[in-house]
Amino acid sequence: MKISQYVYFIEKKNKVLCFSTLYNEVALISLNAYKTIKKSLDEFKDKFTNVYSSLVANKIIIEDEVNEIDIIRCQNKSETFYSRNFDLTLLPSLDCNLRCWYCYEDHVRNSRMGQDVQDNIVKLIRNKIEKKEMDGLSLNFYGGEPLLDFNDIAYPVSIALKSLCEEARIPFKTFFITNSTLIDDAMIDKLAELNVSFQITLDGYKEKHNKIRFRKSNQEGTYQHIIDTIHKITSRIENVFVNIRINYDEQTLQNIDGLLEDLSGIDRSKVNIHFERVWQTDTIPNNEVLKNAIHLFMVNGFKTTYINWHPRGFACKAECLNQVIISYDGRVYKCTGRNFTEEHCDGILDDDGNIQWKAGRLERRLAKATFENPMCLACKMLPLCMGPCSQKQIDVGPDHLRQVCSKNVLEMQMNDYIEYVCNNMLLSNQSKEYK
Ligand code: SF4
Ligand code: SF4
Incomplete structure (x- = not known):
């Protein structure tokens, strides 16, 4: 037997946290047990028989x-090439009713998905169902602001695709990445029909948020509307989930306790608080303000996430064969993290509901797994990270992967990060103490 290569051991006073990034398991053992593990696994087995059996059961000892690299490779192949869930992202418009300074997209004023493209999307799904190419549909909406002209685009398309899925008896769900400022009571009723979840962004507490996210039309801040909307969505839509993404910079998190107060009373099982640095601002090593903010939400019963590390089979869904993004004009893309321009366009949806890929584009992205390089193969975080995403690798090329390693943006010591993950799991009762 041996210790899994994907286990972190973090000493805390007279206890040691064991965290497996491959199996997402946490265990707490005594310092004595840990010292014995380091000396000899056989001695550990003799002296701490029960603890040994427990660590074998949760695959910390294997x-x-x-x-284990082979396990990761198989999982990656299975999820990227054999997933039968079709992941379809639609961009109903590349226009937006807000103008946040940090948005990377070139907005296209008054752009809207026409009836022809909507019809071709319905044909695409009908074709895939007829050819038995999918066992489920995850329909995502992104933009621009995807709820612009909701009643003419996102809603009718969703209803048409939902009905095709119902006929075929396959699961259907929707996910909106939205600023939520256009959501009103009537829209909530319609969204509730769509097995819906959301990602809604806040830029900190009221004052800071309103300086960044205000309506183009009258400069009015959007904070209160967003807070009210999150409360309404979570209380009125059954089984909904809202990822509240907090975009932060040096000042955003200063008065974040105000946000906590504004979210009091919310059903915590329906929300997640995700912290994401505004990408144009510099990371701060050992960022105490960030750590305190995460801690604050966590001890108040919120599930919190930070940095894009979680158990998965791929770095980004752009690396999956059964995933596409279709823009308002019928152009097809794989990556939502770059401008939707001809340079990044990967194909086109034709009038028969088939995707015509540009020569070589899919292969360039999918041929090689994102972690098949010496840097990632030697990394303990591999199962939670899976390497720099395909787009970053295309951007920097194979000789400069260190520039785009996810650890570069981690704003805390790795030990602090592991402890935060373990505390999150402790709160959701996923960890065990072995004596
Ligand atoms: S930039 Fe990378 S992570 Fe972001 S959507 Fe594109 S491929 Fe995915
Ligand atoms: S990108 Fe960095 S953190 Fe991610 S697996 Fe590779 S080396 Fe590890």
Whole structure:
């Protein structure tokens, strides 16, 4: 038997946290047990028989024959090439009713998805169902602001695709990445029909948020509307989930306790608080303000996430064969993280509901797994990270992967990060103490 290569051991006073990034398991053992593990696994087995059995059960100790990289490779192949869930992202418009200074997109004024493209999307899904190419549809909306002209675009398309899925008896769900400022009571009723979830962004507490996210038409701040909308959505839509993304810079998190107060009374099982640095601002190593903000939400019963690390089979869904993005004009893309321009366009949806890929584009992105490089193959975070995403690798090329390693943007010591993950799991009762 051997210790899994994907386990972090973090000493905390007389206890040691064991965290497996491959199996997402946490265990707490005594310092004595840990010291014995380091000395000899056989001695550990003799002296701490029960603890040993428990660590075997949760795969912190594994059989010598197991090659864990092979497990990761198989999982990656299965999820990127054999997933039968079709992940379709639609961009109903590349226009937006707000103008946040940091948005990377070139907005296209008054752009809207026409009836022809909507019809072709319905044909695409009908074709895929007829050819038995999908067992489920995840329909995502992004933009620009995807709820612009909701009643003429996102809603009718969703209803048409939902009905095709119902006929075929396959699961259907929607996910809106929205600023939420256009959501009103009537829209909530319609969204509730769509097995819906959301990502809604805040830029900190009221004052800071309103300086960044205000309506183009009258400069009015959007904070209160967003807070009210999150409350309404979570209380009125059954089984909804809202990822509240907090875009932060040096000042955003200063008065964040005000946001906590504004979210009091919310059903915590329906929300997640995600912290994401505004990408144009500099990371701060050992960012105490960030750590305190995460801690504050966590001890108040919120599930919190920070940095894009979680158990998964791929770095980004752009690396999955059964995933596409279709823009308002019928152009097809794989990546939502770059401008939707001809340079990044990967194909076109034709009038028969088929995607015509540009030569070589899919292969360039999918041929090689994102972690098949010496840097990632030696990294303990690999199962939660899976390497720099395909787009970053295309951008920098194979010789400069260190520039785009996810650890570069981690704003805390790795030990602090592991402890935060373990505390999150402790709160959701996923960890065990072995004595
Ligand atoms: S930039 Fe990378 S992570 Fe972001 S959507 Fe594109 S491929 Fe995915
Ligand atoms: S990108 Fe960096 S953190 Fe991610 S697996 Fe590779 S080396 Fe590890």
